[in-house]
Amino acid sequence: MNIIIVGCGKVGCTLVEALSSENHDIVVIDSRPEKVSALTDTVDVMGIVGNGVSHTTLKQAGIETADLLIAVTGSDEENLLCCVIAKKSGHCQTIARIRNPIYNEEKDFLQKEFGLSMIINPELTAANEIAKVFQFPSAIRVDTFAKGRVELLHFKIGSNSPLCGLKLSKFHATLHCNDILVCTIARNSEEVIIPNGDFEFAANDIVSIVAKRRDAIDFFRKIGLEKNRVSNTIIAGGGKISYYLAKSLLMSGIKTTIIEINQQRCEFLSEQLPKATILCGDATDKELLSEECIEKAAGFAALTDLDEENILLSLYVNGISSAKTVTKVNRINFTSVINKLDLGSIIYPRVITAEYIIKYVRSMNNSLNSNVEALYKLEDGKAEVLEFLLKENSAVCNIPLQNLKIRKNTLICCIYRNHQVIVPSGQDCMMPGDSVMIATSGYNISDIKEILED
Structure with missing residues (x-):
């Protein structure tokens, strides 16, 4: 995909690093030569020193054949104008970073009138993530799927936790929590493991689980991590x-x-x-x-x-x-x-912003099998958890999971169907219209059929 990124600040640099690793052809534009050089010297991208609002500069960057333009300069007005000129100059999708609270109140109007594919507000997005943690303080991170109906909860194992030394094969029988699914384990900030039955929990592991809210509350109580919603905050x-x-x-x-x-x-x-x-x-x-x-x-x-x-x-x-x-x-x-x-x-505000934009980029593939609805990266991108909305003719539908040849380091975490959360077993099937959560480690996907072995 041909992508133009205008603005080489913190968010712009994070986007370039993330998107370039997914084999997109990227051109960066910034008026500061040192910022452009810093990126082109370390990442395989083309750099142009200039004003992203200039039609001449955009034309030089290849706006006529670009698939997507992302404007993340420090100016909301410049980002909006850049997107308007890009739409007039080519046929690309456009994403603008808008930070001003006044503009944020009018984002639906701006998105419609300016023809924007997406408006991203890094500060608002970060605030929403923090608010979720204060609502459920037992977790250190809360990721939501299926429009907020399914949660992926991350927590750290303490040195005195009953999980220490416990094998995953004995997890449900020991804690009596059959509706909890362990998805990933981050260990020593160096690796992310999608565990099997022989995996043994250890202190300081960062564990991510899928659960309904009430089941998660009961689980955290059993392992000594129960905390009520905060009542006051400084x-x-x-x-x-x-x-x-x-x-x-x-x-x-x-x-x-x-x-x-x-x-x-x-x-x-x-x-x-x-x-x-x-x-x-x-x-x-x-x-x-x-x-x-x-x-x-x-x-x-x-x-x-x-x-x-x-x-x-x-x-x-x-x-x-x-x-x-x-x-x-x-x-x-x-x-x-x-x-x-x-x-x-x-x-990390810039990382949260990059995740939202990467999700949109992958959803542009217009797959016949599925749409990417949500995406979260774990431990600097070592693993990902994605949500797919399955289409009628998806290659993975109507087949028992135990009969699917699923790639190594892949886990089907959850199926959301007709307002019900299903922690899948081998006999379950994915169906058209399902929202499905997938965890992967070591590779990226943009279509659910990519979880199958070649």
Whole structure:
């Protein structure tokens, strides 16, 4: 697929790295020569120094034959204009990054009037991910499928967990949880395992399970990880993610306090979020945190602009309280080190954004078998969990799963049919219209038939 990416900032670079690994032909455009050179020197892409709004620049990038243009510059207006010119110049699909809360309120109108295929708001998307974790704090990450009806829950095994040393073959009999399916195990931030019956759980493993909410609550209670939904939250930093998160939490009835050092930003937040408590101060001030009873907080989100501050704040809060902590990290170069720290749930906004766009790119294949409905990457892309909506003539339909020749390192996690969640057995069949969750490790797919051996 021919893809043009306008903007070589954090999100643009993450997109280039992810999409280039999937064998797309990519051209990047940015007005900063050093940004373009940094990408073309490390990734096999073509770079153009110029203004992405310029028709001449877009023509040079091959807009007339492009399949997709993604505008992720720092300016919402530039992204919108770039997409409009691209639509006029060629016949490609367009995706724009829109961050302004005012525009976000009008995104449906903008998408329709500007002919956009997709609008992505990284800050809103990250805030939604954090809100899900605060709603279900037993998990360190919550991914949703089937329009929110099915959840993939990730949790970390503690050193005293009853799971330590337990073989997967004895999992259901020991814990009496037949409606829980173990999908993947991330171990030592180096590998993601799709386990078989001989697999043995160990401390510090990151386990992902598929379950209905009530079954998951019962399971977490049995392994000593039961936590109630947070009742109050302190947010360090008053940026866009904090704004969207506070808005969501307040709507859910969760008392929310934001600590922001910039006076002007505090005034904006006070006007826009009248039900929130806005404090003008330094979130790294221990006395201020103590005055706000951080020791008794149910939830804490470190969302300042500095990764170092966020990491230190979460480590400090985890040391003095039992709060559910969320840590925002922008840089992804040291994930193997960061994942070893006690930071609670870690949010990488640019990675979340890239996942949404990659899902759309794969769905453009217009397969006869299935559509990609959702996609989540695990451990820097070492594994993926995807949702497919099966079509009438899909090659995998109406065949018992035990008779399908499924590739190694592949697991059919869940089938959602007629408002029912099915944890599949060998006798179950996938049917047209089903939403099916698939976990893969070591390879990428864009069509469900690709889970079958050649």
